Amino acid sequence: MKTKGRQCRNIHNEGKHYQCRKCDQSFTLNFQLIRHMKMHNGDKISRRYQCSKCDNTFSHNKHFQRHMRTHTGEKPYQCCQCGKAFSRNGSLKFHMRIHTGETVEKPYECNHCDKAFTLFSTLNRHLNIHNIEKAYQCSKCDKKFISSSDLKKHTNVHKEERSYQCNQCSKSFFNRTHLITHLISHTGEKPYQCSHCSKSFSLNGILMRHMVIHTGVRLYKCSHFEKTFSRKDYLKRHIRIHTGDRPYECNQCEKVFSQNGSLIYQMRIHTGVRPYLCSNCDRSFLTSSHLKMHVRIHTVEIP
DSSP: OHHHHHHHHHHHHSOOOEEOSSSSOEESSHHHHHHHHHHHHTOTTTOOEEOSSSSOEESSHHHHHHHHHHHHOOOOEEOTTTOOEESSHHHHHHHHHHHHTOOOOOOEEOSSSSOEESSHHHHHHHGGGGTOOOOEEOSSSSOEESSHHHHHHHHTTTOOOOOEEOSSSSOEESSHHHHHHHHHHHHOOOOEEOSSSSOEESSHHHHHHHHHHHHOOOOEEOSSSSOEESSHHHHHHHHHHHHOOOOEEOTTTOOEESSHHHHHHHHHHHHOOOOEEOSSSSOEESSHHHHHHHHHHHHSOOO
């Protein structure tokens, strides 16, 4: 395994003999360089599919459709075992291995620790933990990233235009899918009930994530400690304790936070928005937990 891992690293880090004359990128194979050169040449014939949301163009319709999902948030490929949804069919197939127990080959090894990965892109993201040189800098702030894809994700933080506005509160979203998901929070409808306890949920995906509490499965392990997590986002949030990363910045007071929820709470303090209304009186609250504590006043029986 380790020998193969070293070979794979050599493919990506050495032997890139085909160098672009217009930028500093180099490639292992000639066809990769030719494909890259089309970006500089503005080849409109081979890249005839243009995105209306950004300036990206594509040579194949399937690549164009896949790219559009980054704007719409659409995830048409859903796991029949846990309800998790994906934007790519390949991602779903890879995810299914968790349920089937199929052995996953991990040829891409980190040369800073003993972790290995199935994809080179995943290894690249992992290197963030080790403070590897970050060549991609954000033009809006001083943050830097290892990969261009991570930089693209980060730029959403600076986007001012949120086209999809909630008609129930002041929240707005970058894509329609996030708005639809948010609107359910206002209806109070929770049709998905857990078969192990009395809890119910607004979305099937949330129910599936909740089910992990009962199964006890913890697939995500911290590389610094022996701590494990049932969800990938829990692990990501935990990793920030080690890295000190605070990616969520308030545009009102410049405070930074390690969790998006903390930023949302801070923004409500500035805007005065209290989205959680008591159905028994006219009081409103910043968080659902504050509302739940308040509701007890109305439900407690006075002898």
